[in-house]
Amino acid sequence: MSxxxxxxxxxxxxxxxxxxxxxxxxxxxxxEVERLRxxxxxxxxxxxxxxxxGREVPEKYRRGMIEGWAPVRVCIAAEQDHGPxxxxxxxxxxxxxIHDEEGGLGRDMMLGALADARLPAGLIEAAEDxxxxxxxxxxxxxxxxxxGAEVGTPVIHVPGPxxxxxxxxxxxxxxxxxxxxxxxxxxxxxxVAGTDGFFELKRNRNRDPIFD
Numbered sequence: 001m002s003x004x005x006x007x008x009x010x011x012x013x014x015x016x017x018x019x020x021x022x023x024x025x026x027x028x029x030x031x032e033v034e035r036l037r038x039x040x041x042x043x044x045x046x047x048x049x050x051x052x053x054g055r056e057v058p059e060k061y062r063r064g065m066i067e068g069w070a071p072v073r074v075c076i077a078a079e080q081d082h083g084p085x086x087x088x089x090x091x092x093x094x095x096x097x098i099h100d101e102e103g104g105l106g107r108d109m110m111l112g113a114l115a116d117a118r119l120p121a122g123l124i125e126a127a128e129d130x131x132x133x134x135x136x137x138x139x140x141x142x143x144x145x146x147x148g149a150e151v152g153t154p155v156i157h158v159p160g161p162x163x164x165x166x167x168x169x170x171x172x173x174x175x176x177x178x179x180x181x182x183x184x185x186x187x188x189x190x191x192v193a194g195t196d197g198f199f200e201l202k203r204n205r206n207r208d209p210i211f212d
Contacts, residue, residue: 009040010039010159011158011159012042012158013156015046015140015142015154016091017046017072018071018094018095018098019068020048020152020153021209021211022152022154022173022174024095024099025174025209026172028212033185036182037183042084043091044142045087045091045136045140046139046155047072047140048065048153049066049069050136051140051149067105069127071105071127073132074114076132076135077123077132078090078114078117078123081123089116089117090114093116093117096116097112100211111124143157146165156170158193160194174205174210175211175212
């Protein structure tokens with residue numbers, strides 16, 4: 001990449017939990033944007049289990065909160081041992097298996113994702129290791145604190161017009177737009193998110209997650 005192109009690249013940091021279907025759809029949009037715009041997408045881990053600690057949630061969701069610790073611990077271990085590129089590959093592999101292939105959150109999914117990402121199978125040992133929780137919480141709060149507690153994933157941080165960090169939740173999509181539609185949405189999101197005093201643009205969801 002030329003020095004001029006590097007100067008014009010927008011770094012988009014996104015915080016995701018592999019078990020969130022909406023984050024996976026947004027990720028597919030962001031990957032399309034990365035292909036069409038001068039954008040460098042960097043992945044970080046947040047945790048829906050951390051986010052919802054102490055909250056009253058339906059019993060079905062409570063089970064997901066318990067099972068959801070293991071995949072994000074493995075993601076944190078992969079990042080610590082092998083770097084950001086490994087985290088990117090592992091998140092994409094996990095989300096593909098969880099959502100596109102309905103692979104669940106268990107050991108088989110994690111071992112398969114590690115193999116897909118060409119990472120050591122031994123990283124699976126992090127799944128039950130609470131020693132990773134401190135780093136997980138640090139990563140979680142780095143992404144989530146700038147947008148507040150009443151949002152979920154994905155969260156995106158981008159440079160604002162004055163160089164400041166602009167953080168926002170979303171966009172929530174179903175399905176992910178492709179081609180020029182994806183690029184136009186990115187341009188619009190940057191314009192909205194970078195406007196001083198802008199807080200919310202929302203409407204009710206009328207469809208389930210659509211993966212493509």
